[in-house]
Amino acid sequence: MSGPGQDLHALPPREFLEHVHSFEFWLGAVQGYLAGRPYGHREELAEPARSEAEREQLVTVLCHYCLGETMALEGAGGLIRRAPNRPTKVFLATQTVDEGRHLEVLVHRLAELGVADPEGEIERRASAELMRFRDRLLAFVGAGDWEAALFAQNVVLESAEFAVFQRHARSADPITREVLLGVIKDERRHLGFGENELGRRIARNPALHERLRRVRAELDPLVLDSFERTLSLLGTPAAERSELGRDYLAAVERLGFA
Ligand SMILES: [Fe+2]
Ligand SMILES: [Fe+2]
Secondary structure, three states: OOOOOOOHHHOOHHHHHHHHOOHHHHHHHHHHHHOOOHHHOOOOOOOOOOOHHHHHHHHHHHHHHHHHHHHHHHHHHHHOOOOOOHHHHHHHHHHHHHHHHHHHHHHHHHHHOOOOOHHHHHHHOOOHHHHHHHHHHHHHHHOOOHHHHHHHHHHHHHHHHHHHHHHHHHHOOHHHHHHHHHHHHHHHHHHHHHHHHHHHHHHHOHHHHHHHHHHHHHHHHHHHHHHHHHHHHOOOOHHHHHHHHHHHHHHHHOOOOO
16 A cells, blocks of 8 residues: 555556555545635635626636536546446546536536526537537447547547646636636546556557547547637637647547547
8 A cells, every 4th residue: 555655656557556546646636726725716816807798708618618527527427337447436436526526616617707597508508519529428438338438538528628728727817717727637637547548458459449549530520629619719819729629639649549
C-alpha cells in the first residue's frame, strides 16, 4: 500500500496505476480546488456586466456543457457494471462523482446567470450533434462494449471537453473561468485513465486499434461540428476554431489514431 509522503513513481507499474485511480488518490487530488469554492468558484468573484445577447450566448454554451457532463455522468455510472475488474470499477466510481459535480456546478452557474428552469433550458438548447453523440455513447455502454464506450467517453468526449474548456477559460469572465479550470483538472484525470486502459489493450490486441479507428471516424465529425457551433457562439475567430480542432485531434492521436 502507498502512504502519505511516499514517492508514487517508485511503485511498481500496476500498483502505481491502482493508486492513481483509487478514491485515496482522488480525495487528495480534489481537496485542493474544492475547498473554499462552493459551486466551483470563490464567492467574492464579481459578476461582470454583459449585454443580453452575450448572456444568451453564454447560457447556450453552458447548456451544451451540461449535456456533455450529463452523458459523461450516465456513461461513467453505467460502465461500472461493465468494467473488467475492481480497480477500474473504483476509478469509474470516482469519475461518476466528478461528472455529477461538474453538472451541478454548471447548472448552478446557469442559475447565477438568471436561468429559472435550467433543466428545460438545457433540453431546449440541445444541439443535434451532441444528442447524436450521446446516443452513440450510451448505445456502446448499453451493449457492454467496454472498449468502444471507454474510447467514446474517456478519450473522444474528454479530449473534446478538455480542448473547449481550456480555450473558453482564456476569454471567459472570472467566475466561469474558475469553474472551468476546476472541471479541467478532473477531465485530465479521466482522459489519462482512458488512454492508459486502452493503450495497454491495444498493445495486446492490434485488431482493437482498427475497431476503435472506425468508432473514431464516426464520432469525430460530431465532435468537430459541435466545436464549430460552440465556438462561434463564443465569438471565437475561425483561425482559433481550427486550432481547437487540432488540439482535439492531437489528443486523440496520442493513442496512435492518425
Ligand atoms: Fe466532466
Ligand atoms: Fe470527465
